Every structure is written in structure tokens, then in C-alpha cells.
Amino acid sequence: MPRNKGFVLASRPKGEANASNFRLIEQDVGEPGEGQVLVKHHYLSLDPYMRGRMDESKSYAASQKIDDVMIGGTVGEIVASKNPNFKVGDHVVDANGGWQLYKLSDGKSLNKIDTSRVPIQAFVGALGMPGVTAWYGLNKIIAPKKGETVVVSAATGAVGSIVGQLAKGKGARAVGIAGGPDKCKYATDELGYDVCVDHRAPDFAEKLKAALPDGVDGLFENVGGQPFALTTRRLNAFARIAICGLIASYEGKEKSSLEDVRVLLVNRAKIEGFIVSDHLALWPEALKELIELAATGKLKWKETVAQGLESAPEAFFGMLKGKNFGKQLVKLI
Amino acid sequence: MPRNKGFVLASRPKGEANASNFRLIEQDVGEPGEGQVLVKHHYLSLDPYMRGRMDESKSYAASQKIDDVMIGGTVGEIVASKNPNFKVGDHVVDANGGWQLYKLSDGKSLNKIDTSRVPIQAFVGALGMPGVTAWYGLNKIIAPKKGETVVVSAATGAVGSIVGQLAKGKGARAVGIAGGPDKCKYATDELGYDVCVDHRAPDFAEKLKAALPDGVDGLFENVGGQPFALTTRRLNAFARIAICGLIASYEGKEKSSLEDVRVLLVNRAKIEGFIVSDHLALWPEALKELIELAATGKLKWKETVAQGLESAPEAFFGMLKGKNFGKQLVKLI
Secondary structure (H helix, E strand, C coil): CEEEEEECCCCCCCCCCCCCCCEEEECCCCCEEEECCCEEEEEEECCCCCCCHHHHCCCCCCCCCCCCCCCCEEEEEEEEEECCCCCCCCCEEEEEEEECCCEEEEECCEEEECCCCCCCCHHHHHCCCHHHHHHHHHHHHHHCCCCCCCEEEEECCCCHHHHHHHHHHHCCCCEEEEHHHHEEEHHHHHCCCCCEEHHHCHHHHHHHHHHHHHHHHEEEECCCCHHHHHHHCCCCEEEEEEECCCCCCCCCCCCCEEEEEEEEHHHHEEEEEECHHHHHHHHHHHHHHHHHHHHCCCCCCEEEEEEHHHHHHHHHHHHCCCCCCEEEEECCC | EEEEEEEEEEEECCCCHHHHHHHEEECCCCCCCCCCEEEEEEEEEEECCHHHHHHHCCCCCCCCCCCCCCCEEEEEEEEEECCCCCCCCCEEEEECCEEEEEEEEECEEEEECCCCCCHHHHHCCCHHHHHHHHHHHHHHHHHHCCCCCCEEEEECCCCHHHHHHHHHHHHCCEEECCCCHHHHHHHHHCCCCCEEEECCCCHHHHHHHHCCCCCCEEEEECCCCCHHHHHHHHEEEEEEECCCCCHHCCCCCCCCCCCHHHHHHHCCCCEECCCCCHHHHHHHHHHHHHHHEEEEEEECCCEEEEHHHHHHHHHHHHCCCCCCCEEEEEEEC
């Protein structure tokens, strides 16, 4: 019988998360009971929202419980089945497979995936939660018109990279904000952003202003902090801001404030926070569009892959600091 | 020939507006030319938006021009007509009759009004721009469900008093914020608010908290400043905030900030600024509903009436400080 390994939440972070907040556990995986399957995970997805769950403070979902396996999306394959809906060899995505090698499941949280046209790990990235998040915020909140300017922070991240490409597909001008010249180069050369501004550059404020000669019609916000404050000073009439994440504020380091709400009144602008799991009904529509784009080479993404379950905590801390480039994965096999 | 008197903008305010910013002018009214009418104004409406127009800074509309008659809604009667659409004695509302006794008009900005069921001045108040503003923000942005809590700042003002009554009509719990015990008493005893909190009371923060045991689902914001900051700390999931005005910030005295945008993400909440003139297509629908409510005694309002054109500047300054109680009018005849 194979052994399962996983990380549980050992303690809640005070400020920055660190290794002491996680504990590695190991145990037998057990046999599937009637109606159950055993899933062997191939990839674990690491995402910024996990940091929010580690806190006790009110968030959009219940806190991660202490001593429970850390929440996390996974892709994998069925290796044993006593459930008629799944057979050995089926590939599946699990919105909460967790930070672990195996999972016994009743199948309710599993969705079968077709990996014949796209690699399996895309189903926790561009064709999974991050991709559908991008699709929802861009299409349902920002809804850009041709020629409008859409700003995307964390422009090369798992969500942002998809937002930029979808915005271009709608005929909008896409302006990325990313950390460092390599990411900015990738944003313009590979993802198709019209321009990308490096928020680590000393002249960031000037460069951002220069990148927005026609103001801002849409803002897809993944980061918050100072870039958010600067961008919201340049809103156009009827601007729409989708708040998807505020990673700059997650560890209490930098506040994300709207200094002067009058900018919303003057511009009749809208700011809306959202989380994709509130909109599951739209998932199939979004996924169909994203899979078609991906399978025909019209949707690109980059991955940063950490090798082995044990590397998950360090990879997670790095992602919170923007060290990853594109979708952060942990390869478990 | 009657003489026209009016106020023009003499200079832009630095900080608080004062008497030196206006200049009284007097001239012959002139005869209507072909296609024109002469309107004798009965009432001038004074509204907070006028303060924004006096500034040069970017606002939702062009600045009021120096030496032009001050912008302002009026109701009056046709006293001479060379336009087949209007006859002498017709009552009309003019979205920009201006701070003056008479106006020569080509009729394009005039709408005939039926004053048989409601008093004429209601058409610049509950049945005019303030009423339709209340209707739009409440129904199209907040859209309260039965049992939800809706907070209204400037709860007894021209807009707020209508918002509270419409919210109650939708089965929501209406919580008012107003300045002073008299306004608060009027809000609960006459307008039907479930509770009203006095923002001038020393224990305002505690009282507001106590008034919101189930949090905030909708906020109709007319004021901004500290009450806005305190109310937005108590948002529920999927809360909707309509930004109609930020009078606390208009003279540069108090900033209206959203301290932590994360509250929008955590609650998947929305903040939207609006101005009713962007939604003229909905005006007839709104007005029909409001007139019916008013004519059948289901919509109440209060008026503060200043007597005579010359009293307009002082009445305007008082309104910006919240000295009016209900709709601020100037009676011109």
C-alpha cells in the first residue's frame, strides 16, 4: 500500500508566512470504500488565495483549519476505483485535492478532464481556477470595448497572463504591470500586451503615466498597494475595476487604499470585488472558450514548477513575493 | 418690461465658497423671439452638485463658467410664448433655469408639469432631480432585497429622504445617518427609518455599530468622510454601495477614503459612483412611480425655503454645512 504525504497547517502566520506554519505528515493512503476512488496527484497548484485562508480574520471563505491538510487545487489520475463514474486511468481535477500526494475521494469534487489536446497541469492554471477567474473578471465586470485601455497588475501571473490575452482578443489596449524587466519583456513579446511597466523600477510612477495617455477604462487588480493607488488616479469616465486579489496586502505589509472615493463619483466608476467560486454556473461557458483558445495555440502561459511535495512551502513563500514567473505548480510525481 | 435679476459666478472658491464668489446682475428680460418663450421662475433648487461645478477641477460635468448665470433647476410658468408647444400659464420645469428670476428659452430644456395633484416645487425635489437620483441609486445599484439593511447618509436630505422611503417600500431595513437629534427624530417618526444615528453625537461610532447588528447590505452615500469609513467597515457579503455625493469632501475639508480595499474583495462587494443625468432614459419610469406615490400621500418630504433671489448664496452656504432640513429651495415670487 502506497504512503501518502502532505502538509497540514501547523499554526497561523503572524505577518509573513514561514516554514513553521506547515507540518509534513505521512500515513497509509487506505483503500477506497464503496463509492470512493483513490486519486494520485500529478500537480498541485499554488495560489495567492491560500495565504488568506491561513489567517483567522474574516475572508471570503472559511479559514483553513489547523491540523487539516492545506487547501489546494490538484490534477491527477484515478489509481483505484469503487465508484462507477470513474475508472482507473481517468484524469481528474480536484478544486481541493490539497497539498498531498494522494486523496481518497467520493468523487463529488472531481471533474474528469480531457488531456488529449492540452497538458494536464493546464487544468489548474489557464484552464482551471486562474483562467476562469481571468475570464469572469474581464468579461463580466470590465467588459472592455474595442479601443479601451485595460490595465492588468501581476500581468504575467497565472490570472493576469490570461486577462491580458483575453483583453487583446476583445480589441482593447492591454497595459501590464509586472515586477522586473524579464516579466515585462515576456508580457509584451509573448503575451501581446501593448506595453508593460515594471513596478520595481525607480521611475515607475512616470512610466505608468506615460503608458496611459488615454487614461484607464478597465483595471484588473491582482496586487493592490502603490500601483493600485497610482492607476486609480487615472480613471476615465465609466471605468470598471475588478478586484481579484490584493497580494501586496496579504501579509499586512502594504495597505491597499482608495485615497479619494471622489474619483468614483467624478468618473461614475465602479469597483467590484469577486471570487470565481461564486459563479460556478458560468464555469462551463468559460472553460469551453479557454480550452478552444489553448488547443489552437491562441492562449499562452508560463509555468514555474517546483519539484516534489517537500518543495511546496518554499515555492509558496516565493510566489507571495512574486518570485514565480507565470503559474506556480508543484510537480508531485 | 420686467427686469431680470440673477447671480453669476464671479470667482472660483478657494476652500469654502463665500459671498465674493457670486455677483448679482440685473438687466431687462427682453422679448421672446420666434420659437422662444419667457419663463417666470417660481422656485430655484439649491443642490450640493453646484459646489462641484464651481471648481475648475475635473468633475462629472463641465465647470460652471465665470460670469455665466449659476446653474440650477427651476420651476415656473410661461408668461410669454412664441413657441407653439407652450402657452401662457403652462407650468414648466427647467433642469437649468439658473439662479435668476426669468429666462428666455427655446423650450428645449423645458418640460411641462401637471401641478394639479402635487405642489409645483416638488418637481425640483422629490419629483425632480433629487427624487430620480434616489430612485436610480436605490433601484439600479443597491436593488435591496426584503430584510436587507440599507444605510442612507444625509438621511433627511432631498435625496436621502426619498431613498429611505423607497428602501422601506422594498421591505428593507432602513438605517439613516443625519446631523442632529431633530433630523434623526424626523427620519424615524415621519420618513419611516427603522433607526437614525446622529453623526454629530460624541458616541456616533458606537451608536452606528449598534444600529447595524446584521451588517450593511446597501449604502446610499451622500456625504463621505468619517461616517463612510465607519459604515464600510461593516459590509456584508455582496454589499452594494452607491456613491451619489461626497459633500463632506467638497470644500477640501475631509477626505473620503476607502482605507482598505480588501473589504471589497473579502465581501465581493461593489462601489459605484453615478450621476442621474447619465440615465435620462429611465427618467419617465422613475417619475411615474414617484408622482403616484406622492399624489397618494405615500411619499413625504420636507422643505427649507429661503425667500427671495438675494437669499440664494447664504442658503447655499448653509446647505453645504447641513443647516437645511430637507429640500433647500429659494422662493422667487
